[in-house]
Amino acid sequence: MHWIKSLLWSGVATAAAQPTDGLYSLVKRRLPDHFDQFRFNLDANFGDNDGYDQFRVQSADNGTVLLHGNSISALSSGLHRYLTEIVHVDIYWFVGSRLGQAPSSLPRFDTPILGSSTVPWRYHFNTVTFSYTSAFWTWEEWELQLDWLALRGVNLPLASVGQEKIMVDVFQEIGLTGAEISTFLSGPAFLAWNRFGNIQGSWGGSLPQTWIDQQFGLSKKIVKRMVELRMTPVLPAFTGYVPMNTSRVLPNANIVRGSQWSGFSSQYSNDSFLQPFDDNFARIQNLFIGRQKAAYGNVSHIYTLDQYNENNPYSGDPGYLHNITRTTWHSLKEADPDAIWLMQGWLFYSSESFWTSERVEAYLSGVGKNSDMLILDLFSESMPQWRRTNSYYGKPWIWCQLHDYGGQMGLYGQIQNITQNATQARLESPSMVGYGLSPEGQEGNEVVYDMLLDQAWSSTPLDTESYFHAWVASRYSGCGSIPQELYKAWDLMRTTIYNNTNLTTTAVMRPVFVSRPQLSGLVGVAGSFGTVLTYDPLVLVWAWRLMYHAASSEPRLWSNPSYRHDMVDVTRQIMANAFTPLYLSLTSTYNNSDSTQASLSQKGTRMIQLLADIDSVLLTNKNFRLSTWIESARAWAGGDKKQESFFEYSARNQITLWGPDGEISDYAAKQWGGLLSSYYVPRWRIFVEYLKSTPAVSYNASMLQDRLLEFELKWQKKTWAETEPTGDAADLEIVLARVIQEWPSIFGHA
Numbered sequence: 001m002h003w004i005k006s007l008l009w010s011g012v013a014t015a016a017a018q019p020t021d022g023l024y025s026l027v028k029r030r031l032p033d034h035f036d037q038f039r040f041n042l043d044a045n046f047g048d049n050d051g052y053d054q055f056r057v058q059s060a061d062n063g064t065v066l067l068h069g070n071s072i073s074a075l076s077s078g079l080h081r082y083l084t085e086i087v088h089v090d091i092y093w094f095v096g097s098r099l100g101q102a103p104s105s106l107p108r109f110d111t112p113i114l115g116s117s118t119v120p121w122r123y124h125f126n127t128v129t130f131s132y133t134s135a136f137w138t139w140e141e142w143e144l145q146l147d148w149l150a151l152r153g154v155n156l157p158l159a160s161v162g163q164e165k166i167m168v169d170v171f172q173e174i175g176l177t178g179a180e181i182s183t184f185l186s187g188p189a190f191l192a193w194n195r196f197g198n199i200q201g202s203w204g205g206s207l208p209q210t211w212i213d214q215q216f217g218l219s220k221k222i223v224k225r226m227v228e229l230r231m232t233p234v235l236p237a238f239t240g241y242v243p244m245n246t247s248r249v250l251p252n253a254n255i256v257r258g259s260q261w262s263g264f265s266s267q268y269s270n271d272s273f274l275q276p277f278d279d280n281f282a283r284i285q286n287l288f289i290g291r292q293k294a295a296y297g298n299v300s301h302i303y304t305l306d307q308y309n310e311n312n313p314y315s316g317d318p319g320y321l322h323n324i325t326r327t328t329w330h331s332l333k334e335a336d337p338d339a340i341w342l343m344q345g346w347l348f349y350s351s352e353s354f355w356t357s358e359r360v361e362a363y364l365s366g367v368g369k370n371s372d373m374l375i376l377d378l379f380s381e382s383m384p385q386w387r388r389t390n391s392y393y394g395k396p397w398i399w400c401q402l403h404d405y406g407g408q409m410g411l412y413g414q415i416q417n418i419t420q421n422a423t424q425a426r427l428e429s430p431s432m433v434g435y436g437l438s439p440e441g442q443e444g445n446e447v448v449y450d451m452l453l454d455q456a457w458s459s460t461p462l463d464t465e466s467y468f469h470a471w472v473a474s475r476y477s478g479c480g481s482i483p484q485e486l487y488k489a490w491d492l493m494r495t496t497i498y499n500n501t502n503l504t505t506t507a508v509m510r511p512v513f514v515s516r517p518q519l520s521g522l523v524g525v526a527g528s529f530g531t532v533l534t535y536d537p538l539v540l541v542w543a544w545r546l547m548y549h550a551a552s553s554e555p556r557l558w559s560n561p562s563y564r565h566d567m568v569d570v571t572r573q574i575m576a577n578a579f580t581p582l583y584l585s586l587t588s589t590y591n592n593s594d595s596t597q598a599s600l601s602q603k604g605t606r607m608i609q610l611l612a613d614i615d616s617v618l619l620t621n622k623n624f625r626l627s628t629w630i631e632s633a634r635a636w637a638g639g640d641k642k643q644e645s646f647f648e649y650s651a652r653n654q655i656t657l658w659g660p661d662g663e664i665s666d667y668a669a670k671q672w673g674g675l676l677s678s679y680y681v682p683r684w685r686i687f688v689e690y691l692k693s694t695p696a697v698s699y700n701a702s703m704l705q706d707r708l709l710e711f712e713l714k715w716q717k718k719t720w721a722e723t724e725p726t727g728d729a730a731d732l733e734i735v736l737a738r739v740i741q742e743w744p745s746i747f748g749h750a
């Protein structure tokens, strides 16, 4: 693996005066009062050469925290270890930075903390996270994310933001018109799939140039900060997907149509693909990478390039597949002699029947030098592909935890796999070179993401019990001592909710109520639209009670943002779980030939009341509000009314119909306050009204679906300002007191 080390060292030969400047800036941002109390010493020869990144943290006699390490990532990981293990503070998704809770005098410690990574790379992001989670992020949100990554030792983040600018400029350069390019690009919430060649074009409006320019401005800041923190950004490259009219400007070019994707019509799918063996491919690659380097500097040689993500090649002939990668690889090397091609290995799982071992081998062997490629084994915790592909036939690869589809929300985890199997893979596969996170969306369950990144610094499987204990200690810091109930609640969740080992469910499951209402087929569904519950719901009620009682022994928890966040999340989950029996009770009543309108009304009302109450719990926290997502989308329009409406439409469409006509409806469903009340509740009302007006023998699923679709299509076009009430949400403690009273069947007598 020597190539990797040399790449890491050479990759840092850039910008800032001192390599540690970025770390000092991080401390200044997040711990301004303690700026003088940290000393970072970078020494490439530090450590015993047993591991990759190594650090030592110790207290100096005068109280200064001294950090030594052989890389910036080692130093920031050492800083994180000190902050979490000694000071018990951290920064989190949604909750934000809690580092400010550190005491004014930093704690000293006697035994130095030593750390040694077991792999050279720690990776983060799925290509689609950029649409499901960060589509509308501001720079402030990115700053927090990048500090989160740095502290957790990530040294290889994907940097996909803003690539449309480079793309558009290159397309113009080869002679395409503005209209030809703009009809190819997708809406702001759908760019990830446009980049993949899954979709083309936009519905509901078209991507304005101002968006493209502003995102490009944002991307420059992101890449600069990544470099400052000495991460290696994985930059975009030209994949081959081009506007349809490319054949107008390159009449002899070898262009084929890609496959149809997820039920989208050929207007929006079957993207045109310029075959990599065509000479124009290398020319465009060169233009793309040249422009990119001009924009960001000579900051990285690792490029993300996915050609066949859920999109099968034109031919399955092994010779053809080998030719595709060989010529693509050559195009990268011509543009950047140090280029390394990073690809998501998702296709080998999602299109497993196409990607036979023979084809995988043919495709990968086109890249003549193993070290010129880096493959993300994207779903290692559930559907690893590295074994069947013989460790990708020697290509270096990264063990990734996917965990979440579409930013769906549900408490879930596979702690055994991300500790034991992850360790086993490293020991077994000589070409395994990293651990990574590849969630489609960042939606809660942060503990299992933290755990895999920490596993990268342990040669044996982490002990999950002590890990969770320590995690809780940092999570709820800032309220005096942490009540035992919180440790107990999380430990209970650890051994149940976070310990799924049943292959039937492989990722986060969602509750029944986010699915489009129908009489059957909603409960216990597996797969990416799944609703299976992998634990006894009573266990979670028990954990909830412990968490709730923790605030009786320590009332300051009510003002702790981590507690407020987690309390909403766990309450959401137990109420969501309680929807299933109410739904089944309604539908079994309906099936019963002597059901009455009154009994249906009564059951329907109860079910809808539950949704309304979940909504009010969610509204107490801005991280669980629809308005947060919509406002962030609208804000990118800079006051332009037409753009505001289009961005809002794009944002709404992604989390509901996902496509102009519901092509992937509800795949990216969210449990957000305001979304339940304005979308799911009306859908369930339509359902209940339909049942009331139709005897079971005449139930017509397609008629019901038509009515629902009519409502769903209208909802897409609503705009926030006109329709949604604003005003302050009630306080969590008060809302909880009310819903607990109302639902003794769920909460017991709390």
Ligand SMILES: *[C@@H]1O[C@H](CO)[C@@H](O)[C@H](O)[C@H]1NC(C)=O
Binding pocket: 010, 011, 298, 338
């Ligand atoms: C870019 O950086 C690499 C090392 O990372 C170096 O080998 C190469 O010469 C640099 N290229 C330019 C044009 O500066």
Ligand SMILES: *[C@@H]1O[C@H](CO)[C@@H](O)[C@H](O)[C@H]1NC(C)=O
Binding pocket: 039, 060, 061, 062, 063, 064, 066
């Ligand atoms: C504290 O001690 C460290 C290590 O000996 C030294 O680098 C630092 O300058 C000292 N700080 C102060 C404020 O004296």
Ligand SMILES: *[C@@H]1O[C@H](CO)[C@@H](O)[C@H](O)[C@H]1NC(C)=O
Binding pocket: 177, 179, 180, 183, 245, 248
């Ligand atoms: C594509 O090119 C044709 C002429 O070859 C032209 O009529 C058409 O308008 C172009 N499409 C777009 C979207 O500009």
Ligand SMILES: *[C@@H]1O[C@H](CO)[C@@H](O)[C@H](O)[C@H]1NC(C)=O
Binding pocket: 257, 258, 259, 260, 261, 266, 270
């Ligand atoms: C789109 O792709 C599908 C295969 O996925 C194919 O059957 C269809 O003919 C293609 N349509 C066009 C217009 O290329």
Ligand SMILES: *[C@@H]1O[C@H](CO)[C@@H](O)[C@H](O)[C@H]1NC(C)=O
Binding pocket: 277, 323, 326, 327
């Ligand atoms: C790939 O296929 C094209 C078209 O058949 C051919 O011209 C080219 O030589 C092949 N390239 C490689 C590297 O095999």
Ligand SMILES: *[C@@H]1O[C@H](CO)[C@@H](O)[C@H](O)[C@H]1NC(C)=O
Binding pocket: 380, 381, 382, 383, 384, 417, 420, 421
């Ligand atoms: C995880 O490891 C166990 C024990 O070796 C094995 O049975 C299981 O198949 C592995 N699971 C995955 C998803 O690799």
Ligand SMILES: *[C@@H]1O[C@H](CO)[C@@H](O)[C@H](O)[C@H]1NC(C)=O
Binding pocket: 416, 464, 494, 495, 496, 499, 501
């Ligand atoms: C997780 O579940 C497996 C299988 O039921 C069990 O063997 C293991 O002890 C559990 N681990 C934890 C930490 O609960």
Ligand SMILES: *[C@@H]1O[C@H](CO)[C@@H](O)[C@H](O)[C@H]1NC(C)=O
Binding pocket: 502, 503, 504, 505, 532
């Ligand atoms: C796995 O889950 C499925 C669906 O819930 C269930 O039918 C099956 O019995 C479970 N298997 C084990 C081994 O628990």
Ligand SMILES: *[C@@H]1O[C@H](CO)[C@@H](O)[C@H](O)[C@H]1NC(C)=O
Binding pocket: 381, 382, 414, 416, 417, 420, 421, 500, 501, 502, 503, 504, 505, 506
């Ligand atoms: C890993 O996960 C898979 C799929 O969920 C499961 O079949 C396997 O038993 C798990 N292995 C361990 C060690 O938890």
Ligand SMILES: *[C@@H]1O[C@H](CO)[C@@H](O)[C@H](O)[C@H]1NC(C)=O
Binding pocket: 519, 520, 521, 584, 585, 587, 588, 591
């Ligand atoms: C109601 O009837 C439908 C259609 O026969 C069936 O699929 C569904 O499972 C029944 N629901 C309940 C709760 O019995």
Ligand SMILES: *[C@@H]1O[C@H](CO)[C@@H](O)[C@H](O)[C@H]1NC(C)=O
Binding pocket: 700, 701, 702, 703, 704, 706
């Ligand atoms: C069900 O409703 C659809 C309209 O959505 C209608 O075309 C169809 O004929 C109905 N089926 C029956 C059996 O009535």
